[in-house]
Amino acid sequence: MNNKRQHKIKQFEEIEINETSKDTPSSRQQDSQSNEIDQTSNSIQNQEPDEKYDFNIIPMKVVALTIFLFLLGVVFIIFGLVFLIKNPNKFQQYISLLIVGSLMIIPGAYYSSLLIKFVKADSRSTQQKILNELPID
Known part of the structure; x- marks a missing residue:
């Protein structure tokens, strides 16, 4: 019985390790958010400065x-x-x-x-x- 529990824990740890190396739904969401942030910051950097107001x-x-x-x-x-x-x-x-x-x-x-x-x-x-x-x- 002791062996089975240890084995289950090891399997669980292996699965957990495998899931962290793969894209999980939560990591995909975080990646998409970070990509959006990167795209936004890139667009801000590439964007021309705001045009100044006219004197009018x-x-x-x-x-x-x-x-x-x-x-x-x-x-x-x-x-x-x-x-x-x-x-x-x-x-x-x-x-x-x-x-x-x-x-x-x-x-x-x-x-x-x-x-x-x-x-x-x-x-x-x-x-x-x-x-x-x-x-x-």
């Missing part, structure tokens, strides 16, 4: 407002400085031009720099991050 994706009102704020801020600062230099006695009248100009130039310069970064971005993901920061509805 940004609404023209955002671009126009950004440029308007920046340019008008620069104009107000220049006029404020010119008038201040010509008439230093009227300091209080021209300081408002400097304040309004600086308040306009700050967001104008910030969003203008974002637009320039958007155009010069290397990847679509970078452009998407920049688009998230822009005030687009």
Whole structure:
């Protein structure tokens, strides 16, 4: 009786060893999954990088407002400085031009720099991050 049990165990071990060397249904499934993963990774590697967004994706009102704020801020600062230099006695009248100009130039310069970064971005993901920061509805 002892021999039979040992023999059955040995047969079972042999069968188990033979099944592991052959393709079992579970190993076939794992192989097919690994093949799919390999094919996917190969297709990702062979795939061309995502095309960048066109500049047309940004609404023209955002671009126009950004440029308007920046340019008008620069104009107000220049006029404020010119008038201040010509008439230093009227300091209080021209300081408002400097304040309004600086308040306009700050967001104008910030969003203008974002637009320039958007155009010069290397990847679509970078452009998407920049688009998230822009005030687009």
